[in-house]
Amino acid sequence: MRRIALTAAVAALAACSQAETAPETEATEEAAAPATEGLAADGQPTPGNYRVTLEDGTVFTEEVNADGTYVQKNEAGEVVETGRWEQKTPEQYCSIVDEQYRKEGDTGEQKCNTEGIGADGVWTSTGPEGKTAKVERVPT
Numbered sequence: 782m783r784r785i786a787l788t789a790a791v792a793a794l795a796a797c798s799q800a801e802t803a804p805e806t807e808a809t810e811e812a813a814a815p816a817t818e819g820l821a822a823d824g825q826p827t828p829g830n831y832r833v834t835l836e837d838g839t840v841f842t843e844e845v846n847a848d849g850t851y852v853q854k855n856e857a858g859e860v861v862e863t864g865r866w867e868q869k870t871p872e873q874y875c876s877i878v879d880e881q882y883r884k885e886g887d888t889g890e891q892k893c894n895t896e897g898i899g900a901d902g903v904w905t906s907t908g909p910e911g912k913t914a915k916v917e918r919v920p921t
Contacts, residue, residue: 819868822896822904827868830919836912872896
C-alpha cells in the first residue's frame with residue numbers, strides 16, 4: 782500500500798512539474814513574438830501609422846500592418862500604393878510594391894531604405910536612389 786501511495790505521490794509531483802514548465806515555454810514564445818515584426822528606427826514595433834514628408838514637400842500616410850502589408854494614401858485619403866514590407870533591422874526598412882502600383886521599369890524587386898533618428902530627433906528614411914524623407918509615427 783505504501784508503494785502505491787508513494788508511486789501516486791511521485792506521479793502527481795511529476796505531473797505538477799510538467800504543468801509548471803509548459804506555461805513558461807508558452808510565455809517565452811509569446812514574449813518573443815513581437816520581435817518577428819521587427820523594430821522601427823524609433824525602437825517600437827514596426828506596424829503602425831506613419832506620416833511621410835518627401836524632399837519636395839509631398840506628404841502621404843502609410844499604414845504598416847502586422848501581416849506584412851502596407852497601404853499608402855495621399856493627403857486626400859486616396860490609396861496611391863500598396864505592397865509588402867520587411868523590417869530587416871531598425872535601420873533597414875524594405876518593401877515590394879504591388880504590381881498595380883509599380884512605375885514603369887519597376888520589376889517588383891525588394892527595395893530597402895536606410896532609416897535613423899538624428900541628433901535633432903528627426904527620423905529620416907533614405908531610399909536606394911538617395912532621396913530622403915522625414916518620417917513621423919502617428920498615434921492611432
